[in-house]
Amino acid sequence: MAATDPALPADRMSVPRREHRIPGEAGTWVFIFGDLTVFAFMFGVFLYYRGQDPAVFEAARAQMVQGYGVVNTLVLLTSSLLVVAGVRAVRGGARAIGERLFLAATGCGLLFASVKYFEYHDKLSHGFKPATNDFWMYYFTFTGVHLFHVIIGIGMLIGLSRLARRGTLDVRATALLEGGACFWHMVDLLWIVLFALFYLAR
Amino acid sequence: MSLQKLVPARVALVWLVLVGATLASWQLGTGHGIFSGDDPRAATVAVILVAFVKGRLVGLHFMELRDAPIALRSIFEGYVAIVSTVLVALYLR
Numbered sequence: 001m002a003a004t005d006p007a008l009p010a011d012r013m014s015v016p017r018r019e020h021r022i023p024g025e026a027g028t029w030v031f032i033f034g035d036l037t038v039f040a041f042m043f044g045v046f047l048y049y050r051g052q053d054p055a056v057f058e059a060a061r062a063q064m065v066q067g068y069g070v071v072n073t074l075v076l077l078t079s080s081l082l083v084v085a086g087v088r089a090v091r092g093g094a095r096a097i098g099e100r101l102f103l104a105a106t107g108c109g110l111l112f113a114s115v116k117y118f119e120y121h122d123k124l125s126h127g128f129k130p131a132t133n134d135f136w137m138y139y140f141t142f143t144g145v146h147l148f149h150v151i152i153g154i155g156m157l158i159g160l161s162r163l164a165r166r167g168t169l170d171v172r173a174t175a176l177l178e179g180g181a182c183f184w185h186m187v188d189l190l191w192i193v194l195f196a197l198f199y200l201a202r
Numbered sequence: 203m204s205l206q207k208l209v210p211a212r213v214a215l216v217w218l219v220l221v222g223a224t225l226a227s228w229q230l231g232t233g234h235g236i237f238s239g240d241d242p243r244a245a246t247v248a249v250i251l252v253a254f255v256k257g258r259l260v261g262l263h264f265m266e267l268r269d270a271p272i273a274l275r276s277i278f279e280g281y282v283a284i285v286s287t288v289l290v291a292l293y294l295r
Contacts, residue, residue, distance in 0.1 A: 020271045029274060033281070040285045047292040066228055073224045080264050081217045085208040094203040101208075178266075185264045189257045195224075196253035200231025201293065202242040 024179030032186050035149075039190050042145070046138050046197055053134065058202060060135035063128060068119040069199040072112050076188040079108030083157070083181045090164045090177060098164035102157050105184070109154040116147050139198055146190055153187045156180040216263045220256055227252050247290055254286035 022029065050057040086101035120140070130140040160180045163173060230245045230252070261282070262268040267275050 023266045182265045189260045200249045201246045
């Protein structure tokens with residue numbers, strides 16, 4: 001956190017345009033960019049091997065049900081909007097509203113995981129397993145790693161709902177609030193790219 | 203607290219654009235609707251670029267990186283530019 005950054009007054013709604021500040025704290029961003037970099041390599045690996053065997057990858061992709069991916073994208077986008085509103089509510093002192101918004105976002109996270117469960121079940125019951133070919137191996141591995149992030153994120157969102165209930169937020173609590181929110185937005189961002197690569201790239 | 207304060211017009215607009223882009227990519231990716239009969243390679247390049255434009259919107263408006271110090275914002279913008287370029291190059295190779 002920047003040295004000039006004071007504790008945020010409870011009634012502060014948003015950051016003035018000119019005042020640059022780090023959301024969360026520096027450590028949050030080291031972690032987020034580390035994670036983004038790992039996923040960037042995963043995206044690259046997928047497209048590299050897709051290029052080696054496009055026919056097999058395209059035949060497998062044609063078995064994907066886009067509806068699952070679209071619904072889950074919309075669920076995560078909505079959860080992100082709820083988290084933005086939740087952060088603003090807590091900053092503005094509307095803690096009860098903030099708590100409810102984070103719990104609603106938690107519900108979206110659980111919905112995402114449920115859809116993923118049905119999708120995995122659907123794929124496995126049709127005989128598409130990680131061992132079937134490279135497409136399915138990457139599909140189960142990469143979306144599985146992402147789902148692990150969703151589950152961690154659900155835990156963080158529950159944590160944020162509890163944080164929202166607390167009294168005035170000090171600098172540390174504000175950093176936790178913004179850092180947790182940014183982690184969830186990262187989960188959303190990563191899914192947007194996974195959706196494009198596994199469901200849509202022909 | 204008013205809805206306008208919880209979700210300012212800018213944030214609501216970004217969410218609507220993200221939803222619209224998701225539905226448009228869906229059509230692009232499946233080659234249906236207004237994109238039927240298109241070139242799959244051009245459509246896939248568009249799908250990848252749209253995904254990174256969406257990711258950039260999430261970073262700038264939801265993660266509040268538009269208000270972050272220029273160094274942090276630049277790292278993010280650099281990530282989006284480099285990774286999207288490398289992925290399109292890997293796809294077209």
